[in-house]
Amino acid sequence: MPCILLDRRTVVSAIERYPLNMTFFSTPEKLEIGDIPFIASHEKPTRRDGLLYYRRVVEHFGLDARPGEEVTAVTRTPEGKFLARVGRRHETISYLADNIVFATGYYDWPNLLGVPGEDLPHVSHYFLEGHRHWHQDVVVVGAGNSAVDAALECWRAGARVTLVHIAEGFDRTVKPWVLPDITNRVKEGSIGAHWHSRIVAIHPDRVEVEQIDGGTRTAIPADQVLAMTGYYASTDLISSLGVPVDHATGVPAHDPATMMTPVPSCYIAGVMAAGRDANRLFIENTRQHGGVIVEDIRRRTGA
Numbered sequence: 001m002p003c004i005l006l007d008r009r010t011v012v013s014a015i016e017r018y019p020l021n022m023t024f025f026s027t028p029e030k031l032e033i034g035d036i037p038f039i040a041s042h043e044k045p046t047r048r049d050g051l052l053y054y055r056r057v058v059e060h061f062g063l064d065a066r067p068g069e070e071v072t073a074v075t076r077t078p079e080g081k082f083l084a085r086v087g088r089r090h091e092t093i094s095y096l097a098d099n100i101v102f103a104t105g106y107y108d109w110p111n112l113l114g115v116p117g118e119d120l121p122h123v124s125h126y127f128l129e130g131h132r133h134w135h136q137d138v139v140v141v142g143a144g145n146s147a148v149d150a151a152l153e154c155w156r157a158g159a160r161v162t163l164v165h166i167a168e169g170f171d172r173t174v175k176p177w178v179l180p181d182i183t184n185r186v187k188e189g190s191i192g193a194h195w196h197s198r199i200v201a202i203h204p205d206r207v208e209v210e211q212i213d214g215g216t217r218t219a220i221p222a223d224q225v226l227a228m229t230g231y232y233a234s235t236d237l238i239s240s241l242g243v244p245v246d247h248a249t250g251v252p253a254h255d256p257a258t259m260m261t262p263v264p265s266c267y268i269a270g271v272m273a274a275g276r277d278a279n280r281l282f283i284e285n286t287r288q289h290g291g292v293i294v295e296d297i298r299r300r301t302g303a
């Protein structure tokens with residue numbers, strides 16, 4: 001079935017933007033697609049292993065992936081085809097398609113704190129590596145896997161780290177093999193923790209933190225703020241085509257058996273199907289979406 005893949009960044013660009021020293025929580029076989037074995041020398045493959053594997057899958061099947069092409073709008077023609085407007089370098093081009101699959105993920109849309117100072121240059125929703133924070137005061141917001149990994153790596157690289165989290169304690173989703181490490185660092189006071197607290201303002205050299213019960217405010221020095229507050233799937237493009245999106249969950253309407261939305265021939269795939277609860281879906285439990293969609297297109301069109 002002829003198919004093109006448009007990506008405004010590159011193939012598997014979410015993995016490209018993972019922390020540089022990250023290892024997957026999944027074992028290699030749970031990340032495999034297209035029946036291509038994922039061979040890695042460790043039980044948990046690294047970011048580099050993942051990039052290599054998925055690049056090779058694209059090359060093996062000769063997939064027509066087109067990096068640097070951003071879909072800016074999609075409309076329907078009177079004949080029922082999809083017309084995608086695409087920005088590519090300095091030009092705008094269009095593609096016409098019988099079927100369209102939105103797999104735009106979540107990693108481009110961080111959950112913002114919504115506080116003054118969030119747009120300052122030392123605030124980031126992405127963590128790359130600890131080394132650059134050596135001897136810095138680093139405030140990490142959140143208590144999930146990304147926050148825990150960032151806090152531990154920054155601390156090991158010589159940063160003074162403080163965690164700020166709205167609830168009490170670490171998220172239940174934190175990898176069990178990492179939990180004792182972070183728990184002990186907090187217990188011994190190597191990494192500071194402000195539980196039941198939220199950031200109310202970010203200044204160039206400090207953050208203001210407020211305790212949720214009682215409202216006591218504290219200033220914490222901060223050369224870097226890592227807001228590890230998760231991400232959500234944007235539904236702007238798909239909504240513009242008339243696909244209803246659940247107000248409470250952010251999940252686009254679709255049939256989980258086929259991944260088709262109520263707009264005929266328009267599908268969703270990947271973590272997009274999770275809406276705002278982006279932790280619910282990941283590679284392991286969405287990698288079958290491609291096959292399901294192709295099967296449905298074949299069934300409907302006899303292709």
Ligand SMILES: Cc1cc2nc3c(=O)[nH]c(=O)nc-3n(C[C@H](O)[C@H](O)[C@H](O)COP(=O)(O)OP(=O)(O)OC[C@H]3O[C@@H](n4cnc5c(N)ncnc54)[C@H](O)[C@@H]3O)c2cc1C
Pocket residue numbers: 006007008009010011012013014015018019022023024025026069070071072103104105106107108146269270271272281282283284285
């Ligand atoms: C640090 C970290 C570790 C993880 N570890 C694991 C793990 O061990 N196991 C696991 O199963 N999952 C893991 N995940 C989750 C996994 O990365 C995601 O579930 C997966 O990447 C989602 O795939 P996707 O194709 O739905 O979206 P993405 O991988 O986010 O791909 C979406 C793509 O759409 C492109 N795009 C968006 N809008 C447009 C547009 N308008 N035009 C063109 N292109 C567009 C983006 O550039 C992006 O390349 C991890 C995530 C993180 C952040």
